[in-house]
Amino acid sequence: MTTDITVPADLWEGETEGVITAWLVNDGAEVAQGDLVAEVMVEKAQYEIEAPVSGRLSITKEEDEVVSKGTLIATLQA
């Protein structure tokens, strides 16, 4: 089963874009539910993103790529 990791849709107002500032695990790594996997910066705020489930991480947005609210940044294959 595949689970999406997205930028939270309710994090900020308006249409300001953010940027992925860091992936904390490598593409293809096995992660556990709750592990920190990425950091997104918007409005000078660093927001840590966790793995919603356990699985193998497949990154779809690289570091320094611009993201909007709700953007798919990775998937987890259980």
Next chain:
Amino acid sequence: MTPACSLERDSQTLHRPSVAEGLALEEALLESICHGEGDFGLVAWSPQDRALVMPRRHERLEGFPEARAALAAQGWPIQFRSTGGTPVPQCPAVINVALALRCRVTGSAAHLEWGYRRLGMPWCDWLSELGVTAPNLGEAPGAYCDGRFNVRIGERKLVGTAQRWRRVRGCRDMAMLAHGAMQVGETPETLVGVVNAFQAAIGDPERFSPASHIALGQLLPEARVEAALPGLLARLAEDA
């Protein structure tokens, strides 16, 4: 957004650590919230030494090692922080205040805006009490590390703000660290010059303007800011 808070006034004084120790104090504050050790925390600090502080992602910039060496040679070693934004000088002329809260995330939007107002509005009230005219929150075009929620005086940046959000262990609550850095002493030219030196060293053509910044000492040269600081911390604790 509902902050679930029980007040712990463990720090009503100004700490005088090194820059590295001050940044570690803030990280420890956030971690204490994440580990459920409290729902609220405050720390105020002003460094004894100086450094140019930026998010770690700047380390990926081409030419960063050379820029780091150049700034160190000028007496401004580079250090990294966990909040967002761009390079900011830290030195004894700057007072930092970090507010950490445990927040129960509901369906409401705009966590970030809420956090900035939670830090910035009491700061504006405190400045008004000191006699500063019409402090407000907003952008300061031309300022380094600009954002939508600086504390401004006459549209010049006095306090830069930034945040970090982390999940509280074992539940859906979030821990927020909101940080403000207020220039009290020195002149804007001095600190802007440091950031512009980094810009030059890294090969970025953007330059920042001293006219977009202001120091509290320029407005209130007689003010005893450290003596007044507990008033700011008390205001920040009021809503906790």
